[in-house]
Amino acid sequence: MKILVPIKRVVDYAVKIRVKSDKSGVETANVKMSMNPFDEIAVEEAIRLKEKGIAKEIAAVSMGPKQSQETIRTAIAMGADTGIHVETDKELQPLAVAKLLQKLVETEKPQLIILGKQAIDDDCNQTAQMLAGLLNWPQATFASKVDIKDDKVHVTREIDGGLETLSMKLPAIVSCDLRLNEPRYAKLQNIMKSKKAQLNVLTPEKLGVDTTSHLSTVSVEEPPKRKGGVKVENIDQVVEGLKKNALI
C-alpha cells in the first residue's frame, strides 16, 4: 500500500509572529521555518503504518518555494521513502493545493492520504476536505486513532461531543489531530543521508493546474491583547475556580 503525505513549510511554532506594517501579511523573511507540527504527526503515523507492515511506500509532497525541499528532506530523514516538490513562488490557497494533489494522485496512485488537520500559519482546515470532494474519496478528519484492517480504515475522530469511530474502505483521506501520536526526532545520520536524496521536482504548469487564487487578503491585524490572568488571594478561590471549571 502506498501512502501520500502532503506537508507544509510554515513559520516555526515557537516564533513570536509579527504582522507587517502595511497589514498585508505576516513577517516571514529571516524567520525560522519548519514543518507544520500537524504534518509531523501525519508523517509519524505513516511511518508507524510502514513499520507495522501495512504500508510499503511513503511519498512526502510539498508545495512552495525552493526552501520547501528542506522540509521534504526532514520527512525523508524521519522515514519517508520518496519526496515530491511542486515548485511555485506564489501563495497557494487550500483549493489550489487540493487541485495539485488531485493531479498527483493520478500519477502516484496512493491508497491512503494522511495530512495534518490544519497549518499553523493560516489555520484553514480545508485541504483534506476539499481533496476528498475533488477525488470523491471518503474522509476522516481530526483523527486521534487510525487502524487499518483488511481493506478498511477505522478512524476515531475527536469531535465536540467526544469521540466518534468511523470505518471506510480504502482509498481514503485522513487528517490528523494533536493526540494521534508523538512524532519522532530524525537521527543526525538520517538527516545527512537525506541531504543526498533525489527529489522529484514539478511545477503547477507541468501538472496543468491553474493555481490563481480567488481570494485576496484585505488586511491582517494583530488580535486584541490578552486581558491577563487574575491574581488569587487565597487557596479557597483556587479550589472554587477549579471546581467551577469541572477540573476537580
Added chain:
Amino acid sequence: MNITIRNLAYIKYQPHSIPKNFSCHYSTEPIQGTKSDDIKLKNRIIVKDLYKQLLFLGRIGFLGADYIRERAKPQFMKNANLTDQDEINKCIDRTKYVIKEIEAMNRFHKYRSLKKSYDPEFQDIRDDFLNLNYNKNSNNK
C-alpha cells in the same frame, strides 16, 4: 568478555564508518605508553557526534543553538584531555542522558504550546479562570 558498565559503554557506541583517508586538524598520533590511536579516534568521533546532536537539538527546539553552545562547549573543553577510558565513558553516558532530557523538553514544549493554541476549552479556562466577575454570594454555581 564480561559485560560490565565500563565496557558496555564502549561496545554500544559503534561509530559510523571511519573513512580510510581520515584526516583532521588535531593530531591522531598515539602518545607513548597509552591507548592505541584506533580507540582514541573512535572516542573523538563519538564525542564529536554527541556534540553535533546537542547543537542540532538546540537548533530545531525552542532553546536555540546559542543557548546550548554556551553551556555545552565549556563542559566539553573542560574534559578534553581525559585519558582514562572509564572517565570518558562516564562523560559519554552523561551527555546521552542530557540529550534525552533536551529531546523530552522539546517535545513537551511543542505539545503544550499546540494544546494552548488549539484547545478552545483550555483557552477559555485559562483567561477566565475565576469568571472575572467572581462573586462569593452569586447564585449560579
